[in-house]
Amino acid sequence: MFEETIIAQSTVRGAAIRGMIRINGPAAIASLRGLFEPELHAEPKPYVKTGHLIFWGNSRPIPAKIFYWSEGRGYTGQQSVEIHTLGSQSILDAIMTVVVQSGNVRQARPGELTLRAFLSGRLDLTQAEAVLGVIEAPTSNALKIALQQLAGGMTQPLKQIREKLIETLAHLEAGLDFPEEDIEFISRSEMGLILGEIRKRLELLQQQITRRGYSEERPKITLLGQPNAGKSTLFNTLLQTNRAIVSPIPGTTRDYLEAELILDGLPCTLVDTAGMSAGVSESNNNIDAIDSIDETAQQLSKQISRQSDLIIYCFENEAQELANPLGLEETKTLFVRTKTDLKQSNGIGIAVSSKTGEGIDSLRTMILQHLRAILPDDVVHSTALRCRESVNGAMELLEQALEMCDSQSSFFDESILASQIRSVLEMLGLTDGSVYTDHILDEIFSRFCIGK
Ligand SMILES: Nc1nc2c(ncn2[C@@H]2O[C@H](COP(=O)(O)OP(=O)(O)O)[C@@H](O)[C@H]2O)c(=O)[nH]1
Ligand SMILES: [Mg+2]
Known part of the structure; x- marks a missing residue:
């Protein structure tokens, strides 16, 4: 594959101030013969030249800078050229067309430049992945991690x-x-x-x-709490959709719902569960009254919460604030007091109202803070x-x-x-x-x- 010379636009397609094209392979510099002034040569050392691109269809020369790396230098370890010029898509397309038509160059496939860097031993696989990690980093922390890994962290x-x-x-x-x-x-x-x-x-x-201990790809956040505490409403509010069925009858969310929640660019899974009534069998002698489906759903909810990175425990009444009726791990639980529009109260937990939107932003911030602390750092x-x-x-x-x-x-x-x-x-x-x-x-x- 190294005999072929490849070309690709490395900046995003579309209008921009600057555009950049990479040509990589043995014919990189030769492919620009007659297209750039002053004339370019393959030299033993890397260089930068400022000049003009000249090619058909353009009455005027286009200002450009050429960066040249000789074999053994640069990203891929092969001869390579970067053309930095105006960010007009039609100019960039014209350059690529002319170079490809010159006969010795073909369009690069996705990731082919980094693949070449890997195959020529410039990068190992963890670094190649870090390149992608840098490009896609959703948060500044993710960027830091990717840069460390690119520098050889692994x-x-x-x-x-x-x-x-x-x-x-x-x-x-x-x-x-x-x-x-x-x-x-x-x-x-x-x-x-x-x-x-x-x-x-x-x-x-x-x-x-x-x-993180388990192979779940995304951090999982689970809503727990007594029936009617306002979990499904909060689920919808956080997601800004109407996915969960919200109902005033206690215990309607029999099963659980999952949805993707993006927090500051970090994709997470948000889970809405059935209401969990802690100690219901002791306080209620009529055990038959407990719906068996409900019990199954509750069992399931507990299981899910064990597999969660974060639990948002919702409660409505002050009486429940002090207790942790399900015995949840406090280090991975956020206690959230719901429906604060109905009743002003001072107590523990983050006060939110899905109705007025009060406290929702600070809840988002707290969730993110918690997740950042537990995500792998390196x-x-x-x-x-x-x-x-x-x-x-x-x-x-x-x-x-x-x-x-x-x-x-x-x-x-x-x-x-x-x-x-x-x-x-x-x-x-x-x-x-x-x-x-x-x-x-x-x-x-x-x-x-x-x-x-
Ligand atoms: N006033 C008010 N009512 C709410 C709020 N959040 C939920 N509710 C109501 O409380 C009831 C139960 O809500 P739901 O989300 O189904 O509770 P869940 O059983 O915990 O999922 C519904 O009638 C909701 O409309 C809120 O912030 N303010
Ligand atoms: Mg519900």
């Missing part, structure tokens, strides 16, 4: 673990290659210590990736999801290797240990892309847009 720890494993493997294999020497190059217990050290580092990486989300399996797999294999090194274990065979370590390496290689499949590349790079 590359470095992974590299260190891999190097340690390769070193260990070399020792083991040296022992295997000279069995007649009868020298123990590295003892079983030493091996155990080294692998134990590697496990610690892998554990840190695992924590980075699985900080890994781009898609990387965390993709790498979780391979890091966990590597950990499992490493544990088995460690068991083998245990002096209590009756089973120790250096060649089996060596092959086990090789499997750990292979599994880890999937995370940074030192081992990859077309499927993994497809999955990652198909999410990019053209020109990146």
Whole structure:
């Protein structure tokens, strides 16, 4: 693929002050022959030239700047050119058409530039994903994380673990290659210590990736509270739609509803549950009165709340304010006093009224604050999801290797240990892309847009 020269517009399509086109590949500079003044040449060093674009259909030369990177430099490691010019879409289209018609250049596919950077070893997979993370970052925190990862936040720890494993493997294999020497190059217990050290580092990486503890992609916020507390109304108010059925009869939301809630660009899942009457069976002797469907719904609600990142517990009456009737984890619960338009009261919790909109903005802010505090801080989300399996797999294999090194274990065979370590390496290689499949590349790079 590196023999082909590709072209793409890297700025957003449409009118803008500036537009930028990238050309990448061996014919990059040659493809501009006759199109730019002063004339450009492939030189050993990168350069910037200010001049004019000249091509058919334009009576006047168009001012432009050319940035040139020789092979081995720049983003992809190949010869590349950036044309910075006026942000008129028709000018940009005309440039691309002329260059493609010159014969040696084709349109780039989505993500192809970053794919080239990966294949030529300029970036590893976690960094390629970070490129996308930077482009798409919905919040300033997400941007910070993506930039850290792009700078090697995951590359470095992974590299260190891999190097340690390769070193260990070399020792083991040296022992295997000279069995007649009868020298123990590295003892079983030493091996155990080294692998134990590697496990610690892998554990840190695992924590980075699985900080949230479960594989739910989006933070989940669940509304809980007694029937009629105003949950469904709040659900609608937060979503600004009418998705949930709101009804004045207690206990109408039998099942639960889920919807996407976007808070300051952060996509979350908001869940509306059935009313939960804590201790209903004790206060009400007529157990038969409890509707069995309701009970199922309530069971379900409790289960959902366990899987939630945040619970919004709604209550209407002051009497309930002081109590936490469902015994909810306070660190992940926001207590919300509803319907404050009906009754002014001072009490704990965030006071809101879905009717007047009072307190809704501060509730949004509190939710966001809470979620920001629990979201993983150091890994781009898609990387965390993709790498979780391979890091966990590597950990499992490493544990088995460690068991083998245990002096209590009756089973120790250096060649089996060596092959086990090789499997750990292979599994880890999937995370940074030192081992990859077309499927993994497809999955990652198909999410990019053209020109990146
Ligand atoms: N005045 C007033 N009524 C509300 C407010 N929020 C909900 N309600 C009413 O309270 C009743 C129960 O609301 P609903 O959202 O179905 O409660 P849920 O059972 O907790 O889902 C309905 O009649 C709503 O119109 C509010 O902020 N102010
Ligand atoms: Mg409801």
